[in-house]
Structures are given as C-alpha cells and as structure tokens.
Amino acid sequence: MNVGVAHSDPNPNTTYFNSRGMWLTYTIVVGIIHYVFLSLPFLSVAMSWTLTNVIHNFLMFIILHVEKGTPFETTDQGKYRDKTVWEQLDKGTHFSASKKFLTVVPIVLFFLASFYTKYDPYHFIINALSLILVLVPKLPMLHGVRLFGINKY
Amino acid sequence: MAGVSADPVDASVTSREAAWDLYEMIQACLQAPSYHLLFEAVLIVWIIQLLFVKSYKAKATLTEKEKEELIEDWRPEPLVPEVDPEHPVLQDMENRLIDGKIGRHVNINGKTYLNVASMNFLGMSGRVDIEASISTEYSQAEVAIDTVKKYGVGSCGPRGFYGTVDVHLELEDKLAEFMGVEEVIMYSYGLATISSAIPAYSKRGDIIFCDEGVNFSIQKGLVASRSKIYFFKHNDLEDLEGLLKAQEREDKQNPKKAKVTRRFLVVEGLYMKYGDFCPLPKLVELKWKYKVRIFLDETLSFGTLGATGRGITEHYGISIDNIDLMAASLEHAFGSYGGFCCGRSYVVDHQRLSGLGYCFSASTPPMLTTAAIKALSILQENPELLTKLHDNIRYIYEKLSKINGLRVMGETVSPMLFLQLAGPSDNRELDKAILRKIVQKAEEQGVVLILAAYLEEEEHTLPPPSIRISVSAELTHNDIDRVVSVIDDCYQNTVS
Structure with missing residues (x-):
C-alpha cells in the first residue's frame, strides 16, 4: 500500500512537508476554512478574508515557529529538542521548495485579503502585522535565534 | 427576512452591500493608498527573489583549506590492531x-x-552436581533442557517483533512480584540493560550526576545519552552535594531552563570495580532534597544482598519506591542470561519503545528464561x-x-x-x-x-x-x- 512513500527518517518532522500532494492539500484546507467564514451570514466578505488570513498566520506561527521538538520517538537523543518545526524542516536547509511554498502562501493570502477588503487601512494594519509575524521568523538570519530569549527553552 | 426583502428600497441596499461588485473593488485597487502599494511591491520583490535564490544548508560547510587540513591530520588506524602474541x-x-x-x-x-573466579554467587550455574543436597525437584539445567524440547533454541526476534514467548511474560511477572514493583522489563543482555535504560530517559540538555567508579556498562550508557555528565568522587557525598548545590543555584538563576531539564543520579548498588556499597540512605535523602531521579544498577547486588536477595534496598531496609529505576542482571547470582529493569509501570513502560537494547535485540532464548524462573524459585525456596x-x-x-x-x-x-x-x-x-x-x-x-x-x-x-x-x-x-x-x-x- 505504501510503496514509494514509506520513509526511514527517524524524525518525520523534517520530511513530512515534502510528501506528494502536500501543497494541494494545504491550499484546499485554507480554501475550506475561507468558505466556512464566507458562508456565515453575519460576516462580510472583507471580514471573512481578514479572518482567514489572520487565523492562517496565527496557526502557522504557532505550529511552525513556536512549537519545538518532535512528538516522535526518535533515536537521536533529543537533537531537535530546542529547534522549532520550521528549523527542522528539510533538516535546516534554507530556501528549500517547501520552505519557499510556505513563504509564498501567506504573501498571496495577504494580496487576496487586501483586494477583497478594498485596501481598507484598518484591515491593512491587521493583515500586515499578521503577515510580518510569520515572515520575519522565516528569514535565514533568524535561524536558531530566539529574540529577547523568548521561547528559548 | 422575507418581510424585509419585500421592501424594494431595502432590497436594493442589501444587494448593493452584499454584492461586492468587482468593479468597485478594481476601483478601490486603482485608488489604493501609496503605503499599501509600497508594502505590496516589497512583497512582490520578495517573491521574485525567492524564485531565483538557491537552497543551501543552514550549517556552515568547511572551506577547501579546512578540508585539506582535516585530511592531512587524519591517520588511518589498522583494521586489526597489532597484538602481542604473549598477551x-x-x-x-x-x-x-x-x-x-x-x-x-x-x-x-x-x-x-x-x-573462585566465576561470579556464580549462589551456585545456580552447574547445579546438577549438587542436586542431591538441595531439596528441589530438578535443577536449572534440566528445566532448560525441557524448554529447548518445547520451544526450540532461540526466540527468533525482538520482544516487540514476534520474539515474546509466554515464559518471558511469566518471568517478568514473577520478578515484579518478587521485587515488589509494578512492572519489570527484561533485556536479553545484562551489559545492555543499564546502558539502554539511561539514554531512554536522559537526553541532550539533561544532567546526570554519576559516581566516578561506576562500571563500564553505565559509562557507555552515559556516553549514549548525550547528556551533561557530572562525576563525583567515588562514594563521596560531600562532593555530590556540592555539585547538586551548584546546580540548584544555576536552576534558580534560570528557572525556565531548569523546568525542561531532567536531573538524574546514577549509582551502583554494589560497585563492580571496588566491591563496596553506595551509601543509599543518604543518597535517597539527597534525592528528595534536590529533586533528582535515582537510577540504581544492581548488577551484582541483586540476588546476593539482603535476607531474601532483593539487593541493596533490602540490605539497607529502604523501600524500593524511593528508587526511580533499578537495573539488575540475571547473569551473576541467577546463573542465567540477560537483565531487567524494574520500577513503576509509568516509568518502566517507556522503555518498551525507547530502550534500544529492548527494541532492537532478539529476546532472551526461552531456555535461559525458564532457567532464570527456576533460579528465582530456588532462591525463594532456599x-x-x-x-x-x-x-x-x-x-x-x-x-x-x-x-x-x-x-x-x-x-x-x-x-x-x-x-x-x-x-x-x-x-x-x-x-x-x-x-x-x-x-x-x-x-x-x-x-x-x-x-x-x-x-x-x-x-x-x-x-x-x-x-x-x-x-x-x-x-x-x-x-x-x-x-x-x-x-x-x-x-x-x-x-x-
């Protein structure tokens, strides 16, 4: 059943994002979340785009840049204990394909949100701040850096 | 809602609001504030740059010069070291x-x-020749022979991979009952028991306080754990307390780090290199005072110390609940093969997936397991x-x-x-x-x-x-x- 997709990586956190269909799945999940908001009658289109954007970025920040370590029983004696999931991705390779995808997705979402909120300044501030929150930790020079010792241990 | 939409004025207002006419949005886009457009321009440049940048490893790679230096420094070791024929x-x-x-x-x-050279303390090994003097039905060796007839020679797999035979479970249960603990986990090699158990719990960033005089197996476990090791002088409690106090001070300065750091104390019950005991009652006091977990290796003391052979805890009259993990060997007093760890289920069970010697090594042959069961019953009966x-x-x-x-x-x-x-x-x-x-x-x-x-x-x-x-x-x-x-x-x- 799993021919060709089974891996022997001790820490699947490093490779799971390279699985086949991952990008499509990601896009579909974001789309579904957005359609859920759109279908709520009390939310305007602008609100639902901003909500999608903010929630996506917030979850991305928590899952990729706050969470450290790995839930798997690895045999590397806690090599990844102090690394965030983003730093574990592709074993720390910068600008790998999955990392480029994960950088482009919030930017594209921001463009869409800007367009559908008619470049409203309040929406802009919220969306731009949430975008910066997920773009800054992705910079290669901040790899392994914990600003002000936040989330260090 | 039906009443509202019946009103022609209201209906036109709602439709205009809800429609989000594409025309309106394109108008808004054309009249977008300049700060917004600037921000988007930066993002577009970012994306274009992403398209062209090549991926590279986070770790700095060696320069050509460094590589050459390393190659220059390297001296090959002979595949087979030269050994003195008179060794x-x-x-x-x-x-x-x-x-x-x-x-x-x-x-x-x-x-x-x-x-007087073999560690056959209770005379379990080679028991056949003294069978008559002991009032048991039959000896360990005969039990082992019967087991071979029933199960064959080997168990043919690790415990989690078709290698568990009923006798393994029986021995684990009986040992747990004997030691008065919740759970026992068996290893197929005594030396690998404690050296697998230590790295199962202690990882990078953790701290181990360890006696200098511990045996080779523990030393290998310490290396495999990748933790920070503090050695204290052999059986020197003052030295140990000094180290513990220093650690306590450090922990107070950095409580966030202390919160994710596990601290262990690794000692042997009866030191294999010195033949002396660890001062267990004092160590247990320190354990509670400084909040460290005690790992006790009873390779030699199990089956030899205490009135019923339960080891160093029985010798000192200390409840085994004070010990976080105990490792012992079945190879010495019990005259069989393998080892075991015992303690609370919550602790011991972790090794069934994390104890490398347990997961990746074939289980003890059933004949040696039944021999150990026999040794236990001989010990209990005599x-x-x-x-x-x-x-x-x-x-x-x-x-x-x-x-x-x-x-x-x-x-x-x-x-x-x-x-x-x-x-x-x-x-x-x-x-x-x-x-x-x-x-x-x-x-x-x-x-x-x-x-x-x-x-x-x-x-x-x-x-x-x-x-x-x-x-x-x-x-x-x-x-x-x-x-x-x-x-x-x-x-x-x-x-x-």
Missing part, C-alpha cells in the same frame, strides 16, 4: 580453556580446580543459600585480611572482593605482573583465580590492579581455608 588474554585462551560446567569446581585441560553465602563472605574476608602483604578491597558482606598489593609500586604493569604470577602459581596448586581486567584506555577511572575473588554459597569452609592458604603461599613465594 595474557591470548595465553589464557590457549591454556585455560574450560571444559564442562562452571560450578564450585572447573575442568581445565582435564584437571579439576577449585573455582533462603539458606543467602545465609550460607553471607557466612562464606564473612569467613573469607576475615581470612583474607590476615594475609600479610595483600589488602582486601570491598565490604565485609560483598560477594566480590578485590585483593590488591598492600604496598603497590608506581608501576601498574609491575603490580599486575606480580599478581598474575600469584594467579599462575595458585593454578598450579589447584585453585583458579582471576585478575580484575579492564579496558584500560576506555575506563573513566581505573582501580588499582587486583585479584578478583568471587565468593560462592557452594564453597565450604574447608574450600575457603584452602583458597586462602594457597593465595598466602603463592604470594610469599612470588615476593621472596
């Missing part, structure tokens, strides 16, 4: 091959010798074995300490004693040569002794050269008298 181990392999069972007596090259052992130890200790020129290292109730030169020279090799001569001469007189052997380059601390005496419950006082007089005789002969 004592090679000599022993030629001349001291044992034939038959290893019990109170051994057969070397067709001659029978009295044996507590006098331990009385006999303790009596023998006291007797031999007293006699040995009277030998002029040799010093006994170890407790008066330790089944393993070390005889070292009372006045050692500075030259380790010279001392070893003297002791080796004593061993050779004793063999001529029909007593098998053995030098304590270590991998000298790899040991953390090296005890002084010594002859290792393993006391067995099988020995009679006459045997002991003979051993001691032979050693005394050989020593005086060698020195003079």
